[in-house]
Amino acid sequence: MEMVNIEINGMPLSVPAGSTILEAARMHGIEIPTLCFLKEINEIGACRICVVEVVGMRNLVAACVYPVAEGMEILTNSKRVFASRKTNLELILSTHNRSCLSCVRSGNCELQKLCKDFRIYDETLYDGEKPASDYDDSAVHMVRDNSKCVLCRRCAAACAKWQDVAIIGPNGRGFNTHIGTAFNQNLSDVACVSCGQCIVVCPTGALAEKDNTKDVWRALGDPTKHVIVQTAPSIRVTLGEAFGMHIGTNVEGKMVAALRRLGFDGVYDTDFAADMTIVEEANELVERIKNGGKLPMITSCSPGWVKYCEHYYPEFTENLSTCKSPQQMFGALAKTWYAEKTGIDPKDIFVVGIMPCTAKKFETKREDESASGYPDVDVALTTRELARMIERAGMYLPKLPDEEFDAPLGTSTGAGVIFGATGGVMEAALRTAKEWITGENGEAVAFGEVRGTQGIKEATYKIGDLELNVCVASGLKNAKKVLESVKSGEKSYHFIEIMGCPGGCVNGGGQPVQPTAVRNFIDLKARRAAALYENDESKAIRKSHENPVVKEVYETYLGSYGSHKAHEILHTSYKKRNRF
Amino acid sequence: MATTISAVPFNGTKEQEQELIELIAAHKGQKGALMPILQGAQGIYGYLPIEVQKLVAQHLGVPLEEIYGVSTFYSQFTLNPKGKYKVSVCLGTACYVKGSGDVFAKLSECLGIEGGACTTDGKFSLEACRCIGACGLAPVMTVNDDVYGRLVADDIPGILAKYAE
Structure with missing residues (x-):
């Protein structure tokens, strides 16, 4: 690697040529604060918080985009740099809604931290006219409050460049510039897929999930309700982050303890329903291949992806597996099989999902998701909302004991847990399909080709006489590429796994927010996924069809895979939605 | 913020639509195609209502929000028709x-x-x-x-x- 010699704050350093000042400084442990910079997708040098002084240059430069050069002398902490950053912050604050005490991001707001670091002692210094702002709570999954927007455009970049949706973006000009939808329509009226990627990259409280914790508190306080909770596979490896734990720490046992102490009548695992999904979906795939059904079959676990498909590729809705997502399968079985088994009236069962996802909130409200006649799932909370409930209840997660999920809906396999990472559903399905088709019963085989954080992965597996072409995509921009290649006939697959968020659920829009100081330099999705695969390795049972409770449900209740009853309870339907 | 969709009913004709589609086809694939297309569209319709911007989005393959962003950035574009x-x-x-x-x-x-x-x-x-x-x-x-x-x-x-x- 070609290196150049520079000096930062008087220290002589050797750094790779072509790196930015920000990267070069970071390599040597020097932090330069940023606000608008989001690696690879929003490198626009707009907010001027990262400005540094380059000796000999008239103006300060934006460290996030300015490349180093041989002999460059850089000052990151000079008086002039501090004064400039401080003024920039004061100007941002002049139009900011400073209701920090009641803000959802109080405590992990990037603007708040900058103001603290630069000792802003008078946030009203440049108070004056404020631009008109809107508050949009029309959507099921999130709230937009432009009065807290700093116009960094990170949300717009995530929406356009990761998800290729571009449903929100900068509109207007100058003082009236604002982030919004086309023609200022309500978010519920445009083709937003509800993925929430805009929320996890927002530095402030301008974008947030719609808080449903009050609905859960109310249910928990209602003695007539049997309130049960399910946790999605990825929550156990991300919840700890909200309590300052290392990224990629598995806190399954502590999470279970916290939920039990919150007062849930049953603490269960969506992983169980993931196992159900696998057997039902693998069966659907085999049926489609055998009977000339619609191929490629595409997974339907990710509600952001499903909504994207309905809006943007309605011609592919018949390719979607009709299997409900694990969240919904869990709720459907809780209010049918479990209700019957426990003798509790399904109307009194209140099912809460803890999800890595804002689109799961939308999913609970979809049509054809009420197997018992009551909604399969009553409330879906994000990881962040659960963390807030735990905090409010006065629990410090790292200090809780490790407890185990309840039976029967807490019994799961390693195949279920890897659902939380891109490629996990595919691998879990392949483990089961391989045994069904070949009749072999051996160790769980890892299907390495479908693991990893790349946006698109392909593989061909020979299973018995069948050559199975599979593809795994995560992030909707990648989904689009795959769908276009199928549409044009360039590619031919039997089975495609698509997750709406880049990297899958571990990087979902409902996960704990990590500031860009972390996000820009650490691959969150890889670290979190590694913890899931580790968890899989440690499990005694690693194939979905070997889950004893899954077996029991089919033997005593549903009959066989893909039976009429299984279809009534575990399958759903889709509809074509408009793009505009 | 209230929607900026014009309250005046849209009454574009088939001929205008055809003209716009041809204009888009002539610029498609070019770098920076959106500006001349929007200028042309405003020439055809007199303004850029949501119906016209949707046509541009559909035929040019550019997100509607991006088009709207451009149309509200430059003061030469208008979202409302001129009255009699x-x-x-x-x-x-x-x-x-x-x-x-x-x-x-x-x-x-x-x-x-x-x-x-x-x-x-x-x-x-x-x-x-x-x-x-x-x-x-x-x-x-x-x-x-x-x-x-x-x-x-x-x-x-x-x-x-x-x-x-």
Whole structure:
């Protein structure tokens, strides 16, 4: 690697040529604060918080985009740099809604931290006219409050460049510039897929999930309700982050303890329903291949992806597996099989999902998701909302004991847990399909080709006489590429796994927010996924069809895979939605 | 923030649509195609309502929000049609100090529209302009080619009534 010699704050350093000042400084442990910079997708040098002084240059430069050069002398902490950053912050604050005490991001707001670091002692210094702002709570999954927007455009970049949706973006000009939808329509009226990627990259409280914790508190306080909770596979490896734990720490046992102490009548695992999904979906795939059904079959676990498909590729809705997502399968079985088994009236069962996802909130409200006649799932909370409930209840997660999920809906396999990472559903399905088709019963085989954080992965597996072409995509921009290649006939697959968020659920829009100081330099999705695969390795049972409770449900209740009853309870339907 | 979808019903013709589609086809694939297409579209329709922007989005393969962003960034683009009677109030320095702000507010009140908008019957559109060179008559407004000077807010209902037919 070609290196150049520079000096930062008087220290002589050797750094790779072509790196930015920000990267070069970071390599040597020097932090330069940023606000608008989001690696690879929003490198626009707009907010001027990262400005540094380059000796000999008239103006300060934006460290996030300015490349180093041989002999460059850089000052990151000079008086002039501090004064400039401080003024920039004061100007941002002049139009900011400073209701920090009641803000959802109080405590992990990037603007708040900058103001603290630069000792802003008078946030009203440049108070004056404020631009008109809107508050949009029309959507099921999130709230937009432009009065807290700093116009960094990170949300717009995530929406356009990761998800290729571009449903929100900068509109207007100058003082009236604002982030919004086309023609200022309500978010519920445009083709937003509800993925929430805009929320996890927002530095402030301008974008947030719609808080449903009050609905859960109310249910928990209602003695007539049997309130049960399910946790999605990825929550156990991300919840700890909200309590300052290392990224990629598995806190399954502590999470279970916290939920039990919150007062849930049953603490269960969506992983169980993931196992159900696998057997039902693998069966659907085999049926489609055998009977000339619609191929490629595409997974339907990710509600952001499903909504994207309905809006943007309605011609592919018949390719979607009709299997409900694990969240919904869990709720459907809780209010049918479990209700019957426990003798509790399904109307009194209140099912809460803890999800890595804002689109799961939308999913609970979809049509054809009420197997018992009551909604399969009553409330879906994000990881962040659960963390807030735990905090409010006065629990410090790292200090809780490790407890185990309840039976029967807490019994799961390693195949279920890897659902939380891109490629996990595919691998879990392949483990089961391989045994069904070949009749072999051996160790769980890892299907390495479908693991990893790349946006698109392909593989061909020979299973018995069948050559199975599979593809795994995560992030909707990648989904689009795959769908276009199928549409044009360039590619031919039997089975495609698509997750709406880049990297899958571990990087979902409902996960704990990590500031860009972390996000820009650490691959969150890889670290979190590694913890899931580790968890899989440690499990005694690693194939979905070997889950004893899954077996029991089919033997005593549903009959066989893909039976009429299984279809009534575990399958759903889709509809074509408009793009505009 | 209220939606900026024009309240005036869209009445584009098949011919206009055909012309726009041909225009898009002529620019498609070029770098920076959006600007000339939007300029052309405004030439065809007189403004850029959501119906027209959707056509551009669909045929050019660019997200609607991006098109809307561009159309609200440049002041040469308008989201609203011009009315049969185009009411224009000078908010230049001389007119403004002589009270054209009040005249503008009165017009907005009487017509029930904000500046830049058009009444739903397509009759009146209202906009602010800068100096039209009649400072001696300040404050000044024009309705199409008719010029009205030395105005006070109370003159407005009478003037509008002349165009009521």
